[in-house]
Amino acid sequence: MTAADLHMLAGAYALGALDEDERRAFEAHLADCEACAVEVAEFVATSARLALAASQPPPAAMKQQVLGRIAEVRQEPPKVDLPAPRPSAEPSRVRRGARFALAASIAAAVGLGGVAAWQYERAQDAHQQAQQAQAETAQIAAVLSAPDAHATVGAVAGAGQGARATVVTSRTENRAVFLTPGLPDLPSGHTYQLWFNDAGVMRPAGLVTPGAADQTILLKGPIGPASGMGITVEPVGGSLHPTTAPIALMPFAAT
């Protein structure tokens, strides 16, 4: 679906008249389309007026029932960062069902049901950095939910018993997403660096903060000719070429 097609869906979106898949596609489009975002904000507010016009006083007893229920419901914390899935918990299931489970968890994180996601995303637009993170988030969601998404699970040397990382690739998106329950702390001045493996030539693909739990990272740059990825320990700031032996090498799933 082209951007122009998506743009035409703004009305249907605000009226809640898209099916699930189209809604997701539209929300991904919204993140990149300032003009659509303004229009959709107005349309959603307009729809809310339609709802207000349909107001019906609830039965008096309903208030006590609802207040009684909320007293027993735990509130969700604000979602600021992506909650990464936990590949180490059930590796085999992650491998097989990865893209759906991951897509669902990302969708829960970034989707939050439509406007909420959109509001959250728009709230960030003063912050360039946050905006970039948001674009990354959308891209991550796109990779994880791509029809051709493949997951590979690999062991990480020195990361403790059974430590695993997962890489999800989509050839149509031409991007890769690295998921880890957390890489161990490193001596200060060091960081983890990700690499694309272009037939034995390692291409820098971003850094991973040591010690942080549950990370979901979009590898920098397209997959291109890469047949797999690697992780090395590098000086803070990263290197142009690996300076240490990789602690993990993970081939991408064949397409």
Next chain:
Amino acid sequence: MDADRRGGSAGTRGCGRAVDGPHSTRRSDGTDPTFLGTPPVPGQRPDELLLQVAKGDQDAFAALYDHIAAPVLGIVRSVLRDPAQSEEVAQEVLVEVWRTAARFRPDRGGALAWVLTIAHRRAVDRVRSAQAATDREHKAALLAQTPAYDEVSEAVDRRLEREHVRRCLRALTETQRESVVLAYYRGLTYREVAELLAVPLGTVKARMRDGLIRMRDCLGVTA
């Protein structure tokens, strides 16, 4: 930037003003105190209350309830029809508002728009899951139904505050109104609307968008 944002939530721009407008009207003219059930606590706007709710404030939720319960039940019932099921779904929506309040961002868009989007979506989810089970019957029933506008407009008629929305709905072309009403008040997808009206998908998309543009301008909604 912070000043801009505060300006936004105070209603100088953003959806807050448009959505909250009816409340101020109701409070100031006092013509229809029962419109939203218990009158909202003066001075506490839904946006502020929802931010308090996000911090776990149950009293704020009780006050917010008075703002949102009637429109939530109204839109759910408009889509679902069945009174008992509607009340059940409305309660679920209200509990979801409590549960997920921390996800609301006041910077853009008002609390009411946020809540009512959830309400509409949950109602539609319920319809569509039931629909998946009995798709064929549903389609037959759908095709047998008359457009919802008359019923909606009757309900709308009863209240002064609804007059504005009704007038604006009237300002749409017949085909725009049909599409907007079937989608929003009936909970149909635009594909279903296209099938029901036997018009191309692109036509329905355009009608919905053009219809909302007119509604927006008529209601004076800004964002």
